[in-house]
Amino acid sequence: MQDTDRPKAGHGAAIDRRDFLKAATLAGTGAVVPQAPARQHSTQLASREGEQGTPPPVTATQTTCGSDFMVDVMRHLGIEYVAAIPGNTFKGLHESVINYGMTAAPRLELISCMHEEMSVAIAHGYAKVSGKPMACMMHSTVGLQHASMAFYNAYADRAPVFGIVGAILDAKDRHGYVDWQHAVFDGPALVRDFTKWDDTPLSLPHFAESATRAYKFAMTPPWGPTVLAVDQELQENELNPQIPLVIPKLPQTAPPTGEPGAVREAARLLVAAERPLIIADRAARTPEGLRLLIELAEALQAPVVDAGARMNFPWRHPLNQTQRRTELAAAADVILGLELTDYWGAIGGRLAPGVKRISITSIDLFMKSNYQDFERFTPVDLAIAADAEATLPGLVEEVRRQTSTQRRAFFKTRGARLAQDHLESLAQSRSAAAVGWDSQPITTARLCAELYEQIRNEDWALCNGTVFQSYWPQRLWSADHHYQYIGDAGAYGLGYLPGASVGAALAHRQHGRLPVAIGGDGDLMFSPGALWTAAHHKIPLLYIVHNNRAYHQEIMFVQSMAVKRQRGIDRAHIGNAITEPNVDFAKLAASLGIYSEGPVTDPAQLGAALKRAVARVKHGEPALLDVICQGR
Amino acid sequence: MRHTIITAALLFSLAPPIMADTPTGNPVEGQRLFMTYGCYQCHGTTGAGGVAGPKLAPDPLPLEGIRAKLRTPSGRMPVYTPKVISDAEIADIVAYLHSIPPGLPARDIPLLNH
Numbered sequence: 001m002q003d004t005d006r007p008k009a010g011h012g013a014a015i016d017r018r019d020f021l022k023a024a025t026l027a028g029t030g031a032v033v034p035q036a037p038a039r040q041h042s043t044q045l046a047s048r049e050g051e052q053g054t055p056p057p058v059t060a061t062q063t064t065c066g067s068d069f070m071v072d073v074m075r076h077l078g079i080e081y082v083a084a085i086p087g088n089t090f091k092g093l094h095e096s097v098i099n100y101g102m103t104a105a106p107r108l109e110l111i112s113c114m115h116e117e118m119s120v121a122i123a124h125g126y127a128k129v130s131g132k133p134m135a136c137m138m139h140s141t142v143g144l145q146h147a148s149m150a151f152y153n154a155y156a157d158r159a160p161v162f163g164i165v166g167a168i169l170d171a172k173d174r175h176g177y178v179d180w181q182h183a184v185f186d187g188p189a190l191v192r193d194f195t196k197w198d199d200t201p202l203s204l205p206h207f208a209e210s211a212t213r214a215y216k217f218a219m220t221p222p223w224g225p226t227v228l229a230v231d232q233e234l235q236e237n238e239l240n241p242q243i244p245l246v247i248p249k250l251p252q253t254a255p256p257t258g259e260p261g262a263v264r265e266a267a268r269l270l271v272a273a274e275r276p277l278i279i280a281d282r283a284a285r286t287p288e289g290l291r292l293l294i295e296l297a298e299a300l301q302a303p304v305v306d307a308g309a310r311m312n313f314p315w316r317h318p319l320n321q322t323q324r325r326t327e328l329a330a331a332a333d334v335i336l337g338l339e340l341t342d343y344w345g346a347i348g349g350r351l352a353p354g355v356k357r358i359s360i361t362s363i364d365l366f367m368k369s370n371y372q373d374f375e376r377f378t379p380v381d382l383a384i385a386a387d388a389e390a391t392l393p394g395l396v397e398e399v400r401r402q403t404s405t406q407r408r409a410f411f412k413t414r415g416a417r418l419a420q421d422h423l424e425s426l427a428q429s430r431s432a433a434a435v436g437w438d439s440q441p442i443t444t445a446r447l448c449a450e451l452y453e454q455i456r457n458e459d460w461a462l463c464n465g466t467v468f469q470s471y472w473p474q475r476l477w478s479a480d481h482h483y484q485y486i487g488d489a490g491a492y493g494l495g496y497l498p499g500a501s502v503g504a505a506l507a508h509r510q511h512g513r514l515p516v517a518i519g520g521d522g523d524l525m526f527s528p529g530a531l532w533t534a535a536h537h538k539i540p541l542l543y544i545v546h547n548n549r550a551y552h553q554e555i556m557f558v559q560s561m562a563v564k565r566q567r568g569i570d571r572a573h574i575g576n577a578i579t580e581p582n583v584d585f586a587k588l589a590a591s592l593g594i595y596s597e598g599p600v601t602d603p604a605q606l607g608a609a610l611k612r613a614v615a616r617v618k619h620g621e622p623a624l625l626d627v628i629c630q631g632r
Numbered sequence: 633m634r635h636t637i638i639t640a641a642l643l644f645s646l647a648p649p650i651m652a653d654t655p656t657g658n659p660v661e662g663q664r665l666f667m668t669y670g671c672y673q674c675h676g677t678t679g680a681g682g683v684a685g686p687k688l689a690p691d692p693l694p695l696e697g698i699r700a701k702l703r704t705p706s707g708r709m710p711v712y713t714p715k716v717i718s719d720a721e722i723a724d725i726v727a728y729l730h731s732i733p734p735g736l737p738a739r740d741i742p743l744l745n746h
Contacts, residue, residue, distance in 0.1 A: 430738035430745070435687055436680030437735045443680055449743040456746060470683035476744070552673045553684065559670050560710040569716055570668050631673050632682035 066204050067096035067235035069245055073208050075106050076247045077215045079135050079162060081126065081506070083111040083119035087139020089166025089182065092235030094137065111506070112536055113499075114529025116143045120150030120225075121499025122506070122533065123161045125463060127154075128310075128486040129507035131286055133162040133218050140166045141182045144227075148191050149493045154225045155194035156341075156373045157309065157490025158282055158363075160218035161225035162211075163191075167200065169231045188227040193370045196224035204234065204245055212248045221255040221285065221362040221387040258360060258384040258391035266336065266358050266382055267398030271407060273334035273356075276302040279325075279346045280312035280388070283338035287482035289389035290314075293338070296392060299399045301415030303328055307346050308465065308474070311485035312338075316426075316478040318419035323429065323475065326350075334358065338388040343378035360395075362387040373491060429475035441628045442603045444546065447518070448472035450603075451544065454610045455516060458618070460484065461508050463501035463517040469546060470632045483508070495526030498543075502534045505541035505622075514617060516542040521578055521585065522551050528588055534622040535593035542617045544610075545585045545626045547599065550577045552631035589624035598626025657720070662728030665721050678732050685709075692729035698722060 070093055074082070082097050084090075094110075101108030113119040116138045123134035138144050144165045154161045168174050168183045188198035197217045201207040207230065214226035239245070258266075270276050278297060284290040293313055297304045303321035305328065306312045313320050321328055329335065330350040336358045340346050343359060357380040364385035367374050384391065403411070433445035448469060456477070465488025466473050479485055486504055489496035501517035508515045524545055534541050550573065559572035582599075589596035595616045600609050609625055616623040666672055674685030681687030692698065699722050702712040717725075738744045 427738075432681070432687065433744055434735055434738040434741055435690070436676055436678040437741060439676070439678045439680065441677060443676065444682065445680075449741075452746065453743050467683065476746075478746075550673075555670055555673050556684070556708075559673075560708075563710040563712060563716055566713065566715050569670065569712075572670055630676045630680070630682065632676075632684050 062238045064239040065092060065096065065235065066207075066237055066239065067093040068100050069204050069239065070207060070211070070230070070235065071096045071101040071108055073211045073247050074135055074162075075101070075108055077162075077211065077250060078132060079108065079215075080106075081109050081111050081123075082135040082137055083113050083122045083503075084137035085113045085116055085119060085139075085143070087137070087143045087166055089140040089143075089168055089232055090137045090164065090230065090235065091166075092232060093164065093166075093230065096235075097137075111533060113533055115527060116147035117150045117495055118499035118502075118527050118530045118533065120147045120154060120161055120163070121496050121527070122503035122530065124150065124154040124157065124159045124490075124496070125486065125500030125503030125505075126507045127159045127161060127223075127503075128157075128500075129461070129483055129504045133160040133215065134503065135162040135164060138163065138165045139182065140168065140187055140229075141184050144187055144190055150496070150499070151191045151225050151227075152194045152371070153489045153491045153493045153496050155196075155490070157487065158222045158224060158339075159490070160223045162215060162218060163195070163225055163227035165227055165229050166235075167229045167231045169200070170233060173233060187229045191225075191227060193368055194225075194373075195227050196366070198227040198229070200229040200231070201234070202231070203243075204239070205243065207234065208245065208247050212250055216251060216253060220253050221390070222366055223285070224366075255387035255390040256362060256365060256385070257394060258386040260394065262382060262384045263391060263394045264398050266360070266384065267395055267402050269334050269356050269358060269382070270300055270302070270336060271399055271402045273302075273332075275328075275332050275352075276300060276334045276336065277305065277328050277332040278302055278336045278338065279305045279307055279329075279340060280338040281307035281309045281340045281342075281346065282312075282487075283388040283392075284310050284312045284482055285387070285389050289392070290482045292389065292392035292396060295396045296399065298415075299396055299403065299411075301411035301418070303418050305329075305346070306474070307340065308467075308471070308485075309339075309341075309487040309490075311479065311482050311487075314478075314480045315474050316422075316480075318422045319415065320422060321418060321425070322471075323425040324421060337361070337380070339363070341373065342375040343380070344376040347378075356381045358382045358384070360384040360386055360388045360391050426475075429472075433472065433476060436630075438603055439630070440601055440603065441548070441630050442601070442606060443630050444469045444632055445472050445476070446603050447544070447546065447606065447627055447629055449476055450606045450610055451516065451518070452477045453607060454614045455514055458514040458614075459512065460514045460516060461504070462486075463504040463515050463541070464497050464519055465489065466518075468520055468632060469518055483511075483513070494523050497523050498527045498530035499533075501541060501543065502530045502539055505534065505539045506537070509539060514542070514614070515540065516544065516617075518544045518546050521545055521547040521549060521583060524585065525578070525583065528592065531589055531594050531622065531624065532592040538620060539622060540617045540620050541622045542613055543589075543594075543622065543624045545598070545624065546629050547583075547585065547626055548629050548631045549579050549582060550631070552576075585624060585626040589626075594622050594624050596624040596626070598624075599628050600625065601628045657723030657725070657727035659724070659727040659731040662724035662726065662731075665717075665725050666728055669717065669721075669725075671725065679729050689729040689732040690734040692726065692732075695723060695726045698726050698729075 097110045119136045126134045199210040201210045218226045297319045304313045305325045326348050329347040334356045339361050359380045436443045497519040505515035555576045586596040586598040613623040613625045675688045679689030
């Protein structure tokens with residue numbers, strides 16, 4: 001600790017942390033620790049009693065502060081936004097962001113939030129589009145507790161978030177009972193099971209080092225969130241001119257690549273395979289990952305199943321065989337899994353005898369124990385512990401090198417067959433989408449087809465995962481760019497999408513894209529305040545409420561229990577339905593300052609309503625459309 | 633053995649036809665049950681299906697096929713015993729599924745041809 005950063009309390013008998021550590025070290029060697037005179041203790045007790053009822057001391061004006069330096073550190077790291085709802089344990093940093101960060105270049109802008117869970121979700125969505133972290137400031141204890149689930153989502157989704165939680169470490173600075181209730185000795189412990197790294201820096205030089213380290217760890221694959229607990233004294237005290245403040249250089253981080261021999265073996269298996277299958281989940285961390293996966297698939301003329309946590313492969317590429325996942329996995333003789341968290345689930349249950357399984361994932365290099373998001377263990381023949389995207393160039397090169405002219409001709413035939421299969425899958429999807437086309441409630445297929453009609457000639461970007469829309473966008477739309485799809489929450493924690501879509505839309509704004517999100521009514525009820533953030537910051541986003549007025553999956557679960565116990569199945573909606581009253585999302589959004597329409601119940605009216613909402617978003621504002629839909 | 637097979641075939645041919653395409657249930661009551669019992673949660677209100685459950689209509693399975701799916705299902709579909717859904721109620725639900733008209737083919741819907 002730099003004790004000059006943190007002035008001593010001024011009492012003659014006070015022992016600061018450095019002195020305490022010295023004394024403790026001496027005690028460890030058997031030296032005698034000098035005791036404070038008894039007289040001074042009694043004086044202190046009398047003094048404390050005299051403090052009762054007195055207000056906190058008025059601080060003098062100051063010309064420098066630690067939190068301005070913290071802003072400089074964040075700027076140096078390339079952070080452009082800080083999401084926060086206020087909390088007095090980071091009031092120093094809050095003031096620095098708005099009066100220093102936002103008024104001098106490079107600008108560090110504060111994004112006003114309504115809940116810490118939304119702050120982190122906004123950072124989560126932003127990171128998946130921009131490819132870099134946003135900072136989040138959170139109040140000590142209760143703020144981080146609110147944020148904790150969003151951290152778990154970001155962790156499970158391998159998204160970098162730069163978290164800062166306030167702290168009042170020194171008891172003398174706690175001015176009332178709330179300060180004590182909001183004080184914790186080791187705040188980040190709350191989220192330590194699902195963050196990559198945390199620290200509690202005790203000086204400004206320590207902060208600079210830890211912030212740089214946190215950023216580096218967050219951005220080293222597998223990406224993930226980090227947290228720094230920052231004491232309020234460190235933020236608020238004057239800088240000590242005697243202490244030079246240096247911001248460490250941020251290294252250019254090279255992601256871990258596969259061992260060349262293992263990559264060569266993977267290529268050998270793939271080239272020799274008759275029925276290879278590539279399954280990718282978070283393989284494309286960046287646009288380059290998507291490009292490289294196209295190269296690999298085309299070099300092999302092998303089918304690709306996009307498991308959907310990122311935009312790994314163009315949706316209309318002839319080798320995209322996502323709709324045929326089960327049959328292809330069952331028939332495959334070699335399966336290559338790229339950044340699969342759930343290898344078991346991705347391949348289904350039935351496999352051909354003798355199938356060879358290859359895994360390339362950076363998750364093998366970093367995993368924690370308590371939370372079980374590492375999924376079921378799946379035996380593989382070759383596990384390459386490395387970042388898939390970084391390993392793809394070597395794998396592509398090896399595949400090309402090992403492919404003979406004869407094999408290339410075979411691949412060409414295979415590719416032609418797969419292209420035909422892709423067209424047949426598309427035709428089947430269209431036929432399936434036509435079923436119930438005019439139904440009320442509106443089918444999710446109709447909703448997605450109507451939405452695509454309105455945006456397909458725009459530079460659109462979908463900000464939600466699509467499992468609750470039966471994957472209709474992937475089945476009906478055409479998407480080629482990495483930014484056009486960012487997957488889902490990661491840990492299926494509800495309340496993700498409102499914040500994440502606003503964060504993603506913020507990242508899209510500077511590119512002039514048209515961000516759209518389709519989210520459930522239940523999910524939106526967790527965190528509607530994110531819509532206010534979109535309105536406040538004029539973030540263009542079309543938010544479509546896929547309003548099925550219930551937690552339908554859970555109805556099915558409860559119903560299965562009722563069936564098992566033979567007690568009737570007509571009450572399973574209790575506790576699961578979101579009716580009586582129906583939520584009026586259009587009014588809710590309007591109250592938060594957002595253009596809105598709904599509920600739309602007639603499929604014939606949906607296209608026109610979407611067109612009006614899209615026009616608003618293209619004009620630079622958020623819009624919400626409430627559509628009454630089928631369950632999935 | 634051969635004699636037995638022929639006899640069985642004759643008996644089958646003389647028996648009244650199984651209600652394959654002409655369910656005797658009440659489609660209006662079947663629609664009410666389809667909603668009350670939550671079939672629509674996974675299969676959609678008009679049986680269009682989705683990621684949670686397969687398509688049921690138009691062109692549904694015959695009564696016996698649907699009864700078998702309810703009584704001895706596979707996957708995550710729960711078992712529906714006669715105590716929970718009676719045979720008569722199944723007949724009503726199947727009648728409702730049969731009453732759902734086929735929609736336009738995809739090729740005739742411009743939005744599905746981009």
